Amino acid sequence: MNATDEHNEEPTGEKLVCQIMAAEGVIGVLGNILVCYVILRVKFLHNITNYLLVNLAVADMLLCFQVFLYYSISDCKLIAFAPVSKGVRDLFCRLLASKFLAFALTYASAYNLCVVTLERYIAIVHPLHYARKLTTARMVTLIIMVWVTSFVVHITLLFTVEPIDAPNKICSFKYPHQVFPILVSIYSFFLGYLLPLSFMSLAYYKMQVTLKRQAKALNLQHARAAAYDLVIARQNLISMLKTVLGALIVLWTLDYVVTLPCLHRTDEAQFSFCGSKPYHYARVFANLLFNFNSVINPIIYEFKYKKFKQGFKLAFCRCFKRHNGNRVGVDIAPL
Template sequence: MNATDEHNEEPTGEKWVCQVMAAEGVIGVLGNFLVCYVILRVKFLHNMTNYLLVNLAVADMLMCLQEFLYYLTSDCTPIEFAPVSNGVRDLFCRLLASKYLALVLSFASAYNLCVVTLERYIAIVHPLHYARKLTTARMVALITLVWVISFLISLPTLFTFEPSNDPNEMCSIKYPHPSLPILLGIFIFLFTYLLPLTLMSLAYYKMQVTLKIQVKALNLQHAKAAAYELLIARQKLVSMLKTVLGALIVLWTMEYFAVLLCLHRTDDAQFLFCGSQGFYYIRVFANLLFNFNSVINPFIYEFKYKKFRQGLKVAFCCCFKRHGGNRVGIEMVPL
């Protein structure tokens, strides 16, 4: 996901890279669509946290879709794609080859996860203010703001690629100013990686401390089982979200540090190895990991989120048991 990546930097023999990336895209689209379907279909999953997870899944699903379209139409795939129309070529270069959409959706994914974290933070650390601060109107406005800023803040990348006059190339790099790739690289690292991950890490640390204090308080008060069950459910949800954050940190770190290391990947780059074959393979692996982050969340929900597993069973059992008008209703009490 580097805004300064060149479209033609893949060696022609590395078709497997595009095939793996396209496969990642398909799996990610299907997995995130399943998350949206289950949460929206099952009534006991209808709460603020899960609606925010749907929004996050939409961002990841679109990320996987643009990944699939880019690598499907790349010249290193078995599929020959050569748009004749200048308008189509211009859209391809500016939206896909420039990584504009990838940057938009990675920014949206990071900050939509921040919104999920904010909702849990207020629910756990400031529960008395939850109903007043997190109204539906405010959350809709916040989500809308995240998406609008994601599109606007990525606009400079639209002007880094344009259709090439060379018949052997689809797109060519064109920087309005030589310092643009450097400024873009630093900006992307700071505001799409470092800032949201730091804020979320601090928030989850505070939530963990608060939950431990609440457990001690319940022990001292000899609270009823229902109170313990609610607290355990909160702890499990926070644990699942921490896993989502941990996966994001692990899978994004190599890509963003590679961006920061070689801000201008041409002959003017600050290190000679930035244009080497070895660095190319590092970037391929980093990009595979980066895109895999948009694929992995549905699997995390399945293994770490008990209510989602219950919802998955309800959604599909209800479909299978609706045969001949003899529907078997399955309702599960939310934790």
């Protein structure tokens, strides 16, 4: 959402901060590409849950890429040879400086995580309806809807900025009305943050309750070890997904809070403190945390997702492939 900031401002006065932002972008792109590679290469990871994680990784990868692109071209000036034609400046202003790509990809990331949650919720809480409700066609349609909606709802941002020829200034913001940036901040807070996080938190609570009840019932009935192990494996998978959600909440909250009153932090913003130095520093720190969320998911998979860890070894280590390549665990089963 906020990986982009106005080009007419200095980042924080420290080049290091800008370089950290660009580095986060590079690491996030590489980490999420790695997630896609491992899941798509290793056959025992080929199921609907992991395919949805690939879709989530693509959203995070694109979000990281636009972070790197913005800071490399603007504040860090790492790409000094970037063209400065009017067409290129127009694309820079409308896609990056306007926050169009940042908002759209943030929505795509949040709601793709919601799709992962929905799939697990139906598999665990309503297993008898899984095959009927979550057909391949429906899942593909849902994913397409998430991506299209994420971009369409922010399309007005493309027309709020335009390139100008002025010293030390590339883009000029022109809102249709004074309250427009306030409205954008408010609906982004509710639709891009509060709504998906509330849905996922409630869904994971119900899943955890259901899994505990199932484990208790199987234990009392002295069920077969395989059935009990399946429930435990699902608990581990849900634990990993809850960690992903927890990281998102921790790393996104400050950013949404500081962005709510000031869509663009300039002296001409809706509130006077939007151009102050304390707010400037708070916004930079929030940006660092926000961008890190798209970097941390591959790390969580490696430490919390047993099957991904096995798949990673299988994809890159031949010795593991010889001895363990055919092992398939129950924690990736769809039901």
